Amino acid sequence: MKTWTIALKNLKRHKWKTAFLIFSLAVGVATVLAVYNIMQTMQLELGDYLDEFGANIVITPRAEGVELNYGDTHMGQVIFEMENLTVTDLERIDDIEERRSINIISPKIIADVDVVGQKALLVSMDTRLEFSMKPWLSLHQETGIIAGETGKDLALLELPPNGVLLGFSAARALGKSAGELLQLNGKAFQVAGVLAETGGEEDGLIFADLGAAQALLGRPGEFSMVEISAYCNFCPIEEIVAQLQEVLPGSQVTALRQSALLRKETMDRYAAFGYILSGIVLLVTGLGIFNTMLSFVRERTREIGILRAIGFRRSHLLQIIFLEALFVSIPGGAAGYTAGILISRLAGPFLAQMQLQVPWRLELALPAMLLAVVLALVSSSVAALKAAALEPAEALRFY
Amino acid sequence: MPQMSHSLINVENVTKKYQSAEEEVWALRGVSLDVCRGEFLAIMGHSGSGKSTLLSVLGGLIPPSSGVVIIDDLDIYALSAERRADFRREYLGFVFQQFQLIPYLTALENVMLPLVTINWSSRHKREKAGEALQRVGLGRKINRLPHQLSVGEQERVAIARAIVNDPPLILADEPTGSLDTLTGNDIIDLFQKLNADGLTILMVTHNRDNMHHVSRAVFIQDGRVETQEPKAFAAACGLQKSGTGK
Known part of the structure; x- marks a missing residue:
């Protein structure tokens, strides 16, 4: 048995919370990815359109x-x-x-x-x-x-x-x-x-x-x-x-600079909107993960006390909480990538009011996974630090 | 100076004060105690007498307000918190009140917990945990979750977890507190066997019947050790003949 066994078993035990974490991450990643993918495709399509629009x-x-x-x-x-x-x-x-x-x-x-x-x-x-x-x-x-x-x-x-x-x-x-x-x-x-x-x-x-x-x-x-x-x-x-x-x-x-400037200005506006939207969604997702992970730690105060008492270091507890975050981020990132690409393909033309051919972009799979991992780890850091800071005797007294 | 040759534990004038906004509470008021190797010591007292606090202080879980705790020649509160965690893993086995098993881990996994941070192969860890469960007479139900075991069996799992890493010292907090008399006696028998195998055991209990099964008992009242007879200590530590007892 390793620390990851404890992390995995805890996630299995809290199926609904785990599902919520994966879902939250998937929503966050999907939104960012969909916005980014639509922006990118729009930039290319609009660029082509504007380039053809006059000398x-x-x-x-x-x-x-x-x-x-x-x-x-x-x-x-x-x-x-x-x-x-x-x-x-x-x-x-x-x-x-x-x-x-x-x-x-x-x-x-x-x-x-x-x-x-x-x-x-x-x-x-x-x-x-x-x-x-x-x-x-x-x-x-x-x-x-x-x-x-x-x-x-x-x-x-x-x-x-x-x-x-x-x-x-x-x-x-x-x-x-x-x-x-x-x-x-x-x-x-x-x-x-x-x-x-x-x-x-x-x-x-x-x-x-x-x-x-x-x-x-x-x-x-x-x-x-x-x-x-x-x-x-x-x-x-x-x-x-x-x-x-x-x-x-x-x-x-x-x-003639007009068309280039017009294109830049238009795309900048779209991009700014996309970034703000993505930022808000990421913030909400992060808060959701933050709360859930914190409740994980609160529920397990006694368990953490036991682990500390039998010789787990603070770093081992950090490891367990971060491993839990990592484990949910992998399916969350994968689901987010798939959903994000699908959304951008299906909703892209409607949202952009343009004839967009949004591609499956495999090169975004790794960044999507990384985004999910970073988001999960950052949002779990407070919970992890809180778990590590628990004094064993105090934690064991917790009912 | 505390005795170094025979004592496993030397507690010197330990105090513990809990401070709240309104008042300060002294849980321990200058406790001194020696425990020798191989002893089965009962720490007895009424509820709120300070016996569980003393056990926590001895286990490196609560730093005392003053005084010194030396275990195997090591001042445990001179260690950093992380080193103290290592010390607990290597030297101590805890049997907590109400067993404190992790509900989503099987009996075997609960017993393996102290080995998780040790760099052994999973197979070796399983073997060690299996052996510990055999020692406490629970070799057949290793894959059951705690709620699928009787309270007596859960207690045995907790004891197996305490001995799995072969510590020289077991600290047990009211191990029979939530058991019926028959099961409680079985557990005391088990502790006696472990003690006979060479383990030093400190058991906090409020059950006076248990004092007949231990090598020595000390009584705590209002945060002070009321009785620690030198003769009893000497007898428990086998010191009469050498004449070096306190």
Whole structure:
């Protein structure tokens, strides 16, 4: 017989209390694990989502003179003499080491055009890439130009070479609606659709197919700027910027911080909530274990007195109480791990209001067990110290 | 100086005071006592006379307020609490009032308790515990829980637990107090046999019938030893011939 035999037999004797201890630990571990697992998965999913939500790198030619503001980024005004971006530059972008972290490369040409005596800003690009990158844009009016089941998904838009899309304000200012013709620099284009009002700079723009605009402006193979959307859960955006800067020395590469900051802020809020919730649950669990272990010791005061009288040292009593805590923490941790993963898988998508694929994460099994062990040991420490401090004669007098 | 050659226990002017908020109670008021090796001593007295306190002091469970307790030439209260625990394990066997068996351990496991902290193999521990149970005549019910045993059998388990680690000294607190006369006599017989085997036994009892079965009896009243006849001590310790008795 060893000290662990006494610990194990005592736990067997108090089945309900033992079950309560295991259950408490399982709840504590499961909560922490579920919150952590959901947070982690959300961080990845939300990160991917935010990374796809707009460009986070903009490449513009180095320009001298007046700058034109677009997309919260300063770029060279195209009417000045400057070295424009070309197809060769796109090939260089395509060859950088961190290419795998880049989702969309969207080159565009921006120029002011004459619309029946008025000046307007024309933005031309590959509409599929552009609208994949800016999914918040939608159509207010259209002429049946969009493919796809919904008929409303701009990412599926095939804009014909002679077609343009008008921003909401531009359409109103020009007095044009879907289906009508519009003269740009003297060439006729059909208004294929009008974008819904965004309240942003898109409202005042005219969107055209990249090839058609290059032909119209007499700048084939040239681009005013390139917008890039990079996945940045694991890639350092600064690294991508540095690599782009290296291959495009004549250009200005700017990282847009908004999406990264937004993502960080959002995740920080979720994480803070998760940590607070986990902390509260752990505290409650710890108090439950603390009380139960203390009641174990109180009930066994005489028994402790006997053990001390027949030669058990204080350290032996500490050993017995801590072994009891250890024995309940093993099934508690295992149950907590299983329950935590199951909860995060089942409730994760509902709690996060996202399409989450929460994985079975075997690498969390050991931390879950360690959490249960540490929680049980820390919560039992007062009871263990109390048991060890009992004077044998006083304890034997206890009825 | 206490005698060193024949005495196993020397108690010198031991006092024990319990202090509460309202009053102080003297449980022992200058007790001096010698117990020689191989003696079967009864400490007798009325309820509240201080006899159980004396046994606890002798067993290293309650430090005295003053005085010295020497067992086998060792001042036990000069030891640290942990060393005193080791001393109890190696030198003393306790038989408590109402047996004090651990209810969720079998008879064999209860007897094995003093061996738990000793670095022996489980098999050796079981053998030792089995032998102790055989010695007290309880070889067949080793796997029963205390509540499945009669009170007499529980007492025997308690005695087996006290002797399992072969201590030179047994301290028994009212071992027959909760037994009927017949069973009580059986237990006294058992103590006599153990004493005949060389164990020194100190038994606290209020039953005057027991004094006929022991080698010596001392009486305690109001925390003082009332009678400790030198002749009786000398006789119990076999000192008449050498003339070195007190």
